[in-house]
Amino acid sequence: MPDSTEQRPYHHGNLRTELLNAAERSLRAHGIDKLSLRDLARDIGVSHAAPRRHFADRRALLDALAESGFVRLGARLRAAVEEIEDEEDLPARLHAFASAYVRFATENAALTGLMNSSKHRPGATAVAEAAAAAFGQISDLIEEGQARGELEGGDPEEIGLVIYATVLGITSMANSGMIEPGRLEGLVDTAVTQFLRGARPAEPR
Amino acid sequence: MPDSTEQRPYHHGNLRTELLNAAERSLRAHGIDKLSLRDLARDIGVSHAAPRRHFADRRALLDALAESGFVRLGARLRAAVEEIEDEEDLPARLHAFASAYVRFATENAALTGLMNSSKHRPGATAVAEAAAAAFGQISDLIEEGQARGELEGGDPEEIGLVIYATVLGITSMANSGMIEPGRLEGLVDTAVTQFLRGARPAEPR
DNA sequence: ACAACAATGTTGACATTGACTACTCTCGGG
């Protein structure tokens, strides 16, 4: 409750961070088109032009938001995979990866939409890099599986891409309302199972 | 080149259709955030408030655009599948389906983005229905395959959903610049092949 | 034929927004 006598210091201190926080709240609450720079400034209690010192552009703010999203997503994915104790249990790890992605994407629907829709424009390499780092993990999983002979050969990145795309598509459909949230778990299960069946070496003997 | 003396009739005649056309051109040329109702009105040569008679809302215009997109996509998919003469050649038909989707989605990147991002809000069932009709075709394919014993059992809709999601994800990644267009074909191939391998009956003998 | 009436366009207005410029304030290093 900001008292009228309370005088806030002229310099906010860490406006940039707080802008990002407020932006994410607004994103979650009202969706992306209602996210307004002036609104954020009002929420925080600074002048309407203050954000400009930290983000040249509305787009720049959104890009930063997307980048931070990818970083956090990457961390969540990594954590989920490593939570499976048995390093050799590829199915479990794959499943954990996919589940973690779906959870993140549904819990942060609007943010995920932003992340996937922000093309990396010339110069905005940061977003692309963060994205690559997040999904690159799955290539490693594939590679390990191939090394142990559990998976058929083939370009690990290509196969990883396909898996990633599947999970991406599932959440995209869920977030756009084409499928009900209740079906998500089953769908992920089907997708992972299906993939593993298709990727197993030809003649198990 | 509208002559100043040329008097256009007070009533445009089919403004709604022309608005949709202009909107799609603008979408393709400048992306979705730069699509402005006033701009469209200017392009067509009508007053800035005229569009309101046909679309209550900017969002309504976009929804109509998305719906029309789904209808056309559905037609393209159907045509692509039926172009494969042999009705029993499931792999070919699946591949045709996926390829057609990818082509449409890359040729109409912005429109596809719009189509996938527009949640069906309460009352806007038209978009959802058009979408369902478009992707529903794949369930039929699966069902036929299962009936002929070429595919393992399982809920056809669920499996169709997974395939659709994969293709959706691939194009989404392509359109957001995460993967280069040149890799698209290979990726689709990998995805379809992988799926078919995973879906084949357990013991081929 | 013609008078209502609905549909479609037009004009003018308003609040909101992103962006720009010119200005102040504050703090830390020479």
Next chain:
DNA sequence: CCCGAGAGTAGTCAATGTCAACATTGTTGT
């Protein structure tokens, strides 16, 4: 100590979506 750069402020502008009041046209019942 001072002074310059970083950070915030106030004011302005053009553009936009939305709305209301009005004008014009097409249609329909009698």
